[in-house]
Amino acid sequence: MASDLKAEQLGKKVLTRFTRRIVDQVFLFIQNDPELFQEYQDAVRESTSNGVNSVLGRMITEAYDLINLNKEKRPESRLLKKYTRHAVRWEKEDLQLQKKVMYGDQDLFSLKPVPDKPEKKGKKEKKLRKRGPEQESLFQE
Structure with missing residues (x-):
């Protein structure tokens, strides 16, 4: 059982590090595959x-359901000038859990318990709307 936990910790560490560089790795893959590189150059010409x-x-972000992080300005791939780093979804959940363990139900600045919002009876819940233009999926369904 302890070895399973160590393997899981290793897996999270590997996937976290790889995911931060996944865009660069995909472009290195394209750069090193003659057929893909030719198709890339054709697309760039058009x-x-x-x-x-x-x-x-x-497409990478959507395909792997990733969270955008900061910009990396020193990619390994010569096809990129910069790229967005990413995180996996469970990494965000881990951070939220860590904050909850550290601060409990307390407000970060006042250190007073945050009151629960009472439910309003008879009112419909508002749907959260994305701001900005709607984007269609880049993948065919």
Whole structure:
């Protein structure tokens, strides 16, 4: 059982580090595969490198259901000038759990318990709306 926990900790560490660099790794893969590199160059000729890279970056984020983090300005792939780093979804949940363990039900600044909001009877819940333009999936359904 202890070895399972160590294996899981290793897995999270590996996946966290890899996911932060996944965009760079995909572009290195394209760069090192002659067929994919030729298709990439053809797409860039019809558009721009920024356009092609942006579409591929969004597809990576969507395909793996990743969270956007900060920008990396020193990629290994020569096809990129910069790229967005990513995190896996459970990493966000881990951070929220750590905060809850550290602060409990207390407000971070006042250190007073945060009161629960009473439910309003008879009112419908508002749907949260995304701000900005709606984007369709880049994948065919």
